[in-house]
Amino acid sequence: MIWAKEETMSRDEIEALQLERLKETVTRVYKNVAPYRRKMEEAGVKPDDIRTLKDLSILPFVTKQDMRDNYPFGLFAVPKDDLVRIHASSGTTGKPTVVGYTKKDLDVWTECVSRIAAMGGATSKDVAQICFGYGMFTGALGLHFGLENMGAALVPSSTGNTEKQIMYMKDFGTTLLVATPSYALRIGEVANQMGIDPAKDLKVKIGLVGSELLTEAMRTEMHKLWGEDMLVTSNYGMSELMGPGVSGECEHLCGMHVNEDFFIPEIINPKTGEVLPPGEKGELVITCIYKEALPLIRYRTKDVTRLIYEPCKCGRTTVRMENLDGRTDDMLKIRGVNVFPSQIEEVLLGIDEIGPHYEIIVTRKNHSDILEIRVELAQAVDAYRKLEALEKKIKQKLRVVLGLDAKIRLESPNTLQRFEGKAQRVKDLRKEV
Amino acid sequence: MFIKQLSVFIENKEGRLQDVLDVLKQEKVSIISLSLADTSEYGLLRLITSDPQAGQKALKEQGFSAMLTDVLAVKLAHQVGKLQEILSYVCKAGLNVEYMYALSNKDNEASIICKISNGDQAAELLKSNEVELYSQDDIMTIFA
Structure with missing residues (x-):
């Protein structure tokens, strides 16, 4: 089901609407947000210089650092009185980034999420269980209001107490699951331990997963646990931009449709900042063109993707962003080689003898990086040569993909850490030199 | 067996x-x-x-x-050359011992546990050479 008529506008119509909203937004932030005005003045740009969508590229970028420098409300374009909600990112390093919403912002957000839920197959008949942690994190409340707006029956079970989550799923007849991919795996695993087969004994047929990368291997793993007929889609967003609702996959699973009447995506070369032609891969930059409280302009997401402008079989005409490879700041540089943890995940999840959980540890010894990967045995083994053969197989597959040798550590089932929110599977223990 | x-x-x-x-x-x-x-x-x-x-x-x-x-639990007489004798049957048949360890020293016997590459063939071979194998029941009653 296509939720809004804006999702099927012609390219000309979309672009006309984007230009109008972009001009309005730039004029407003120039007037109301001092740090923006300073940045634009430094770049020698005035709001009137924006005449076409291409002119977007003359505007300065905004980064997470700008948000920290202006903590908490320095980049807001409305008086504090107009705010009706404030969220913040976890902020593992330094101050958290703070985001705010006006009443109208919340309505737009809800609209965006309803669209994404519809792309992922949700309808008013669904019983939707939200297993994202509620709180300052935008994921849970974003999905909550979007799905409720759609008419689905909400089960705001949050994270934790996994056995009880499964009991709700069984007793309430939950049909739609919202979770990080790693928590969805964990729930399935605990269900199995309770003697419940999620594919047969539960009615969950839709998985809206997010807040963490969904690799194709992880999607396959989800199907193994939750059933082949489950529609598992990923969706994209970040609190700085709004929360979930920027883009989402439809049933054709060929990239995530961007809500282009609210966001303009660009792809840049992360080193030079230069805008790349359509179809090329680079860092995603997003401009919010229909937000009141925090309309970030040219926000550098650090996510790596490419944009696909061809219309989709589903009937939507909005641009799609390819599912992510990873974030530029998740990328590890090991012995000079760029490694995305998602590449390692794809390899590991393709090997049946080991489970879907893993941990990547990078250390430094004698001026050389050491990549070590901990995995769990999924099948019992009774001979050393089988263990050695398994280690060798994992090593070889990793070498083909990464061009690097890794040390493999086989461990017993259930020894690695499990996650209810965003998984943290990488430990980079190298000291800064 | x-x-x-x-x-x-x-x-x-x-x-x-x-x-x-x-x-x-x-x-x-x-x-x-x-x-x-x-x-x-x-x-x-x-x-x-x-x-x-x-x-x-x-x-x-x-x-x-x-x-x-x-695995096979093989009963051996506690005598010099007994294990060598049993292995000679195995080797002649072209089978490999994957691993082996002692089961028990009791009375005048020294039984062993062994995992041989082709288990079925090895068991038949040993039986045909009148080597005694313990069953699971024997293990429970004799040793447990």
């Missing part, structure tokens, strides 16, 4: 062996014989027990990777 060996994967970490033994103790599973080699990262603990099925179930529930393996 075969007996069930309990094979458990354990990381080479402090306390892991004890964890396995704790589980078996809780289940009142008695250990008749075992083998464990020194390796750097992990080891396979091989056990002959009074109740391999119960042991495996309990270990799996506690998150261990445990399985049952068919």
Whole structure:
């Protein structure tokens, strides 16, 4: 089901609407947000210089650092009185980034999420269980209001107490699951331990997963646990931009449709900042063109993707962003080689003898990086040569993909850490030199 | 003809062996014989027990990777050259011994546990040479 008529506008119509909203937004932030005005003045740009969508590229970028420098409300374009909600990112390093919403912002957000839920197959008949942690994190409340707006029956079970989550799923007849991919795996695993087969004994047929990368291997793993007929889609967003609702996959699973009447995506070369032609891969930059409280302009997401402008079989005409490879700041540089943890995940999840959980540890010894990967045995083994053969197989597959040798550590089932929110599977223990 | 060996994967970490033994103790599973080699990262603990099925179930529930393996329990006279004699049958038939450890020294016999590459063929071969093999029941009654 296509939720809004804006999702099927012609390219000309979309672009006309984007230009109008972009001009309005730039004029407003120039007037109301001092740090923006300073940045634009430094770049020698005035709001009137924006005449076409291409002119977007003359505007300065905004980064997470700008948000920290202006903590908490320095980049807001409305008086504090107009705010009706404030969220913040976890902020593992330094101050958290703070985001705010006006009443109208919340309505737009809800609209965006309803669209994404519809792309992922949700309808008013669904019983939707939200297993994202509620709180300052935008994921849970974003999905909550979007799905409720759609008419689905909400089960705001949050994270934790996994056995009880499964009991709700069984007793309430939950049909739609919202979770990080790693928590969805964990729930399935605990269900199995309770003697419940999620594919047969539960009615969950839709998985809206997010807040963490969904690799194709992880999607396959989800199907193994939750059933082949489950529609598992990923969706994209970040609190700085709004929360979930920027883009989402439809049933054709060929990239995530961007809500282009609210966001303009660009792809840049992360080193030079230069805008790349359509179809090329680079860092995603997003401009919010229909937000009141925090309309970030040219926000550098650090996510790596490419944009696909061809219309989709589903009937939507909005641009799609390819599912992510990873974030530029998740990328590890090991012995000079760029490694995305998602590449390692794809390899590991393709090997049946080991489970879907893993941990990547990078250390430094004698001026050389050491990549070590901990995995769990999924099948019992009774001979050393089988263990050695398994280690060798994992090593070889990793070498083909990464061009690097890794040390493999086989461990017993259930020894690695499990996650209810965003998984943290990488430990980079190298000291800064 | 075969007996069930309990094979458990354990990381080479402090306390892991004890964890396995704790589980078996809780289940009142008695250990008749075992083998464990020194390796750097992990080891396979091989056990002959009074109740391999119960042991495996309990270990799996506690998150261990445990399985049952068919092995031969060979009865030997406690005499010089007896083991050599048995191995000569195996070698002549072109079979390989994957691993072997002592089961028990009792009265005048020194029985062993062995895993041979082609188990069925090895069992037939030994029987045809009048070598005695213990059954699972024997293990329970004689040794447990």
